[in-house]
Amino acid sequence: MATTTNTNVVESTPARTSLRPRFGWLGDRALATLFIAPTMVLLLAIAIFPLIWSLFLSFNKFSIIKDAAKGPVWIGLANYGSLLTDGDVWARFGTTARFVISSVAIEFLVGFALALLLNRNFKGRGVIMTLMLVPMMLSPLIVALFWGYMYRPDAGVIDYYIHNVFGLPAVLWLTDLRTAMWALVIVDVWQWTPFIMLIALAGLSAVPQYLYEAAEVDRASGWFKFWNITLPLVTPLLLIAVLFRSMDAYKMFDQAYALTGGGPNHTTEVLSIYLYQMAFRDFNTGKGSALGYIMLVVIIALANLLIRVLNQLRADSR
Amino acid sequence: MLNFGSRRFWHMVGEVLFWAGLSAAFVFFMFPLYWMLITSIKARTEVTLLPPTYFPYIDFRPVLDNYLAVFTKASELGSISVSTTSRNVEISTFPGILLNSIVIGGSTTVLAVVLGTLAAYAFSRFRIRGEGDLLFFILSTRMLPPIVVLIPIFLMFIAVNLRDSYIGITLLYITTGLPFVVWMMKGFFDDIPKEYEEAAMIDGYSRLDAIWKIVIPEALPAMLATAVFVLITAWNEFVFVQILNPSKATTVPPFLYGIIGYGQIEWGRMAATSVVFLLPIVIFTFLVRNHLLRGVTFGAVRR
Numbered sequence: 001m002a003t004t005t006n007t008n009v010v011e012s013t014p015a016r017t018s019l020r021p022r023f024g025w026l027g028d029r030a031l032a033t034l035f036i037a038p039t040m041v042l043l044l045a046i047a048i049f050p051l052i053w054s055l056f057l058s059f060n061k062f063s064i065i066k067d068a069a070k071g072p073v074w075i076g077l078a079n080y081g082s083l084l085t086d087g088d089v090w091a092r093f094g095t096t097a098r099f100v101i102s103s104v105a106i107e108f109l110v111g112f113a114l115a116l117l118l119n120r121n122f123k124g125r126g127v128i129m130t131l132m133l134v135p136m137m138l139s140p141l142i143v144a145l146f147w148g149y150m151y152r153p154d155a156g157v158i159d160y161y162i163h164n165v166f167g168l169p170a171v172l173w174l175t176d177l178r179t180a181m182w183a184l185v186i187v188d189v190w191q192w193t194p195f196i197m198l199i200a201l202a203g204l205s206a207v208p209q210y211l212y213e214a215a216e217v218d219r220a221s222g223w224f225k226f227w228n229i230t231l232p233l234v235t236p237l238l239l240i241a242v243l244f245r246s247m248d249a250y251k252m253f254d255q256a257y258a259l260t261g262g263g264p265n266h267t268t269e270v271l272s273i274y275l276y277q278m279a280f281r282d283f284n285t286g287k288g289s290a291l292g293y294i295m296l297v298v299i300i301a302l303a304n305l306l307i308r309v310l311n312q313l314r315a316d317s318r
Numbered sequence: 319m320l321n322f323g324s325r326r327f328w329h330m331v332g333e334v335l336f337w338a339g340l341s342a343a344f345v346f347f348m349f350p351l352y353w354m355l356i357t358s359i360k361a362r363t364e365v366t367l368l369p370p371t372y373f374p375y376i377d378f379r380p381v382l383d384n385y386l387a388v389f390t391k392a393s394e395l396g397s398i399s400v401s402t403t404s405r406n407v408e409i410s411t412f413p414g415i416l417l418n419s420i421v422i423g424g425s426t427t428v429l430a431v432v433l434g435t436l437a438a439y440a441f442s443r444f445r446i447r448g449e450g451d452l453l454f455f456i457l458s459t460r461m462l463p464p465i466v467v468l469i470p471i472f473l474m475f476i477a478v479n480l481r482d483s484y485i486g487i488t489l490l491y492i493t494t495g496l497p498f499v500v501w502m503m504k505g506f507f508d509d510i511p512k513e514y515e516e517a518a519m520i521d522g523y524s525r526l527d528a529i530w531k532i533v534i535p536e537a538l539p540a541m542l543a544t545a546v547f548v549l550i551t552a553w554n555e556f557v558f559v560q561i562l563n564p565s566k567a568t569t570v571p572p573f574l575y576g577i578i579g580y581g582q583i584e585w586g587r588m589a590a591t592s593v594v595f596l597l598p599i600v601i602f603t604f605l606v607r608n609h610l611l612r613g614v615t616f617g618a619v620r621r
Contacts, residue, residue, distance in 0.1 A: 035440035046493040047459040050470030139554030155366035251463040272465040292466035
């Protein structure tokens with residue numbers, strides 16, 4: 001090895017020096033700046049600057065339509081005050097929490113169960129795994145539109161089975177107060193369970209086989225092996241998956257927008273729909289910015305909390 | 319005789335439950351996909367027919383009318399497959415919109431991956447003051463719910479006249495893609511030994527030469543995998559285009575929403591449009607499926 005490197009140096013040095021390395025005058029320091037600058041400039045201009053602007057607007061009375069000529073008027077904390085004392089806002093937080101908790105919980109249970117099922121060798125495993133990935137690749141909007149077709153009470157295939165085949169009372173999925181939220185949860189579960197499954201499978205395949213073999217020697221039951229070997233080792237990874245999913249479910253917009261538009265009677269009006277209507281239907285730009293900031297603070301707090309729990313669990317499992 | 323206490327009996331019960339669970343899951347997850355494909359080749363009268371039909375050539379006759387309706391203006395007249403002679407063969411607006419999706423998605427992907435890879439390389443190889451803070455800052459921009467930043471971006475784009483333009487939405491998508499590229503590629507660069515470039519630099523390569531000739535070829539598979547995720551995000555995005563580019567540089571998702579939005583709902587045409595729109599992504603995804611896991615978890619899971 002050493003000799004080959006040596007000959008390389010001997011052979012290539014004269015050729016290279018005669019060519020003079022291109023841009024040799026660019027030092028590492030300059031390169032570092034040059035490489036990072038475009039990314040930072042874009043993030044500052046298109047992510048951070050708008051956020052600062054929106055923070056400013058949240059302290060103003062401003063409507064892009066009505067006050068376009070007049071400009072924003074400073075009202076201090078009045079937007080935040082009126083939002084936080086508004087029962088509607090709290091109700092939307094409740095709706096969002098209901099959506100996030102029910103969809104992530106079901107995705108977690110089904111996804112983990114599926115990973116346990118798929119965590120063995122059998123014919124067709126590869127095909128099933130690959131096909132299960134397709135839902136994740138689809139546009140959430142298209143998924144929602146298509147489920148809308150399947151949910152239809154007159155021509156939808158789901159209700160055909162419920163009503164005509166099994167003889168149960170027909171379900172008006174998207175317009176019934178009791179089922180509208182579940183209709184959205186089912187769509188989310190359909191699209192994102194494979195995500196949890198994928199991560200859980202990665203975790204399961206990383207559990208060292210010798211642990212099971214040792215337990216086998218001690219005649220441990222399957223249940224014991226699951227609780228004492230599998231679960232503790234997979235939990236940290238599963239929590240990452242739950243963290244990602246919860247943050248995404250909190251942002252959910254497309255599905256509710258396309259399927260229910262927040263109805264019936266606000267039962268599916270999650271925060272992002274509520275904010276959208278405030279800012280782009282009623283054009284309450286200032287108040288909308290304030291609500292955006294409240295949403296932001298809540299998500300950052302929750303993410304930090306989840307990350308802390310995650311680190312705690314990781315430390316415990318070591 | 320069945321022996322209920324025997325190991326074999328319980329093994330068989332396990333097998334049955336295993337296949338039952340797997341089949342149930344398979345049907346639940348695959349049925350909508352199958353249904354979309356089937357709907358796209360059904361005749362207009364067949365689409366809303368109950369009881370539904372399931373198998374082409376067996377209980378219904380597959381037709382390509384819906385695909386024709388995607389690309390031509392025929393279906394907008396509502397007379398498709400009735401009289402072939404009077405069929406209007408003008409090209410529909412869809413190809414143009416698909417082209418928008420391709421242009422915006424393509425340039426977003428190339429630029430985000432190139433810029434992000436450079437930054438990731440710098441973070442991985444050079445000493446940078448406050449590196450941890452910068453990286454966390456980059457990641458944190460990813461947490462923002464899009465609807466929250468939409469208000470100020472909407473105002474900003476109006477102010478600088480970027481609304482309804484290709485440049486505006488592309489810059490926005492690049493910015494949403496960048497944190498992901500930086501984090502993913504930094505992980506990959508951290509895994510490539512430094513010694514490769516150092517050896518090349520001893521041989522007289524400049525740092526840029528070493529990056530171009532040694533590092534980039536090594537990182538190319540990772541860059542492609544990352545690119546697919548950036549493309550999927552930009553390709554599927556809805557709310558930003560819907561608000562920022564309502565008419566000119568609009569993409570397929572808002573177009574599809576429009577099909578459903580007003581008038582008579584043509585589910586067959588909608589399904590066919592979706593299939594055409596999904597095809598590129600599905601193909602790309604299958605090509606890089608081995609890198610998928612790392613991608614969906616933002617690099618948190620390593621293989």
